[in-house]
Amino acid sequence: MSREAGLLSEARGFLLALSGLASVVVAVLTIPILFLAVEGAPAISEALRAEALRAVALSLEAGALSATLSTAFGVPLAYILSRLEFRGKGVVEGILDLPLILPHTVAGIAVLLAFSSRSPVGSALTPLGLRVEDSFWGIVLATTFVSAPFAVDFSRRGFDSVDVDLELVARSLGASPTRVFLTVSLPLASRAVATGWLMSMARAVSEVGAVMVVAYHPTVGSVLVLEWLAVKGLRAAAGLSLILLAASLAVLAGLRFLRWFR
């Protein structure tokens, strides 16, 4: 038992009050999931139809791609934010926080305005096959917009935890900054970067609002749940939700594995 746990276990009254309040949160988080499992289980066979499986697969595919893009471009930004002080750093940090606080439909509208084929940027991308309206790339772009901050934030925490002396010694021994980044900083921050990728993926898979605005079709799992809720009713939507829950639990298991694999 830890020292803190030992001290708390002696304060029985206080501990009881804490436990009572804490159990409310646990209950609020657990009970809906239990109901989902119970109510959704009978409808799972209906949910395992080609249309639904295609939608879930699309969610995972787009989520994995947007998490990978967020990580690939987010890791350099995370390293810069971790290691450098520069004018405008606060602005960049604010921009990264924006998708977290913005209503997701608003995020979708912003992405659509900036990258639709009628916008200057979108009209340049369309000839390259990167049209965003109602396309796979639209889903990827919308989910990248909302999930990239997770990849950057977790990676930055990873780089923050790497002692600068570990890099300085490598430089003094003849390694270039690129070599130091690739052989010292990145490997030491890799667990945090992987956690960022998983969180980013989870966020992308769960996104509804931005995706609905930018690319309702092809339909991803989270959007199909809403569609089934409107068209087929609560029970059918619960069945499909169970499949998405399983996908989320897989991400959670991945996070646990990363924590365990120290």
Add this chain to the structure above:
Amino acid sequence: MIEVRGLHVKAGGFDVRVEELRVGEGEYGIIMGPSGAGKTVLLETIVGFWRPLEGRIVVDGVDVTELPPERRGLSFVPQDYALWPHMTVFENVAYGLRARHVPEGEVRRRVLEVSEVMGIKHLLKRDPRALSGGEMQRVALARALVVEPKAVLLDEPLSSLDARTRESVKGFLKELHRRLRFTALHVTHDPIEAAELGDRIAVMVGGKIIQTGTPSEVFGSPESLEVAWLTGRPNVIEGTVSEWRDGVAVVRASPDVRVVAVHPRPLRPGERVLAFVMPEDIVVSRTPQRGSARNVLELHVASVEDRGPLKLVKARRGGMELGALITRGAYGELGLTVGSRVYMQFKASAVRVVPLKA
């Protein structure tokens, strides 16, 4: 060889100005000073981690002031050694060679060679996190030396070790330098460490170097009160070894003053040494006392200073001065005045002997 001229650097809240600092080829240089003196900033500026506002840094005749750290040829050993935890000991030691694109066969040969010298061959497959403090030190030194740098720069490399390991690592470092004669610049706040390892010492206070010289010059003739205070906390007695037997040395400081010291490592008769004894290890009395102390010196009180709840009694005999800390009660009982005859007694085990480098 390292030369620093007219350096001015502002970094990490420090303002460091160094008119001149020089560490000769194969010399072991020490930068000694209290915490907050700017020693680490100076060292890190020489390695290339900070850009100076003014001044030049010259290594082996080449001006490296504008060069990045990887092109200066200086190996850095930080306080906590900074071994890479995701690499084995072998990979740690090999890193600098691989960064310089040395062929893999040559990397292997040189890593094994340096590991042999450092006594870490049996550790090469180990995870550096599983090493003891002393082992980490050796691996960090092996990693620094294997690339055959123009100089090794060490930042307080002994400060995170426990007392016993520190002694053994210090002995190892000294022996290693004697054998390989690499150029070193070592930062420390410990005067005994400085005296024991350094060929030359630069004393740094408030971002400036205020005295440089051999250990004998710095400890024997401090040029300012700051240096005296920094080096003078222990009593320093310079002398010649007249005898060493069974771990006990006799040091003759003057024709009529000899000091007995416990010193496990052999010393040659005639060897010049510094003997250190802390003021709190000295017992002061008006008459010679019976007891286990093997050093009993007759002196005359030169001054008495307040040191909080204690008194610092300074007494002289010829050119030698010793300071002893006593309680205010003892001071009252002894009835000391300037000129009083006193006996200062201390055990042989309280004396540290540091050989002076030739």
